[in-house]
Amino acid sequence: AQTVTQSQPEMSVQEAETVTLSCTYDTSENNYYLFWYKQPPSRQMILVIRQEAYKQQNATENRFSVNFQKAAKSFSLKISDSQLGDTAMYFCAFVPGSQGNLIFGKGTKLSVKP
Amino acid sequence: GAVVSQHPSRVICKSGTSVKIECRSLDFQATTMFWYRQFPKKSLMLMATSNEGSKATYEQGVEKDKFLINHASLTLSTLTVTSAHPEDSSFYICSASLKTDTQYFGPGTRLTVL
Numbered sequence: 001a002q003t004v005t006q007s008q009p010e011m012s013v014q015e016a017e018t019v020t021l022s023c024t025y026d027t028s029e030n031n032y033y034l035f036w037y038k039q040p041p042s043r044q045m046i047l048v049i050r051q052e053a054y055k056q057q058n059a060t061e062n063r064f065s066v067n068f069q070k071a072a073k074s075f076s077l078k079i080s081d082s083q084l085g086d087t088a089m090y091f092c093a094f095v096p097g098s099q100g101n102l103i104f105g106k107g108t109k110l111s112v113k114p
Numbered sequence: 115g116a117v118v119s120q121h122p123s124r125v126i127c128k129s130g131t132s133v134k135i136e137c138r139s140l141d142f143q144a145t146t147m148f149w150y151r152q153f154p155k156k157s158l159m160l161m162a163t164s165n166e167g168s169k170a171t172y173e174q175g176v177e178k179d180k181f182l183i184n185h186a187s188l189t190l191s192t193l194t195v196t197s198a199h200p201e202d203s204s205f206y207i208c209s210a211s212l213k214t215d216t217q218y219f220g221p222g223t224r225l226t227v228l
Binding site for chain 2: 042104105
């Protein structure tokens with residue numbers, strides 16, 4: 001079965017601090033794509049970062065970076081210099097193969113405190 | 115780029131009526147569109163996948179006669195909830211992709227059936 005596990009239902013961080021959200025997944029595919037999506041209170045799903053499994057280099061987008069450990073099937077998200085606007089649900093997801101359905105984790109609710 | 119709109123953002127209807135939700139990719143042509151349902155504080159549940167010009171593929175347990183999906187063009191997909199009942203009340207989200215692994219999401223539609 002192809003699954004995504006986010007073991008932290010809720011997390012909080014102080015403004016300007018760094019926080020890491022964990023994600024593990026299970027798949028027998030060798031080629032796949034990993035994502036972190038953010039869903040703020042507005043409920044708009046926003047793509048935060050994308051990682052191609054065949055690339056060893058970790059993806060980064062400004063304050064957001066990932067630690068991709070393919071052998072361990074781990075894909076954690078690090079948010080640096082946390083801002084109040086980062087408060088949201090964060091969903092880890094992957095697409096097995098090059099096209100197909102997104103498989104989502106259950107999400108981590110992140111609260112950034114002033 | 116990669117903007118997806120959804121209309122309406124909120125709809126209230128009486129039990130037994132039908133409701134149509136539109137999903138449009140505004141700045142790209144989407145070969146595939148997806149429809150999700152999200153319950154409060156839960157992850158997204160895929161309902162169906164639609165490709166332009168062909169019949170939608172429904173996930174197990176989703177009634178195709180209840181949730182009619184039409185993907186009439188490369189920029190428009192519609193979801194019609196037929197004979198809506200209170201248990202159909204939910205948050206419905208569409209997404210679109212262009213021959214790639216990455217899905218871009220609409221802002222969602224909150225449906226309330228009285």
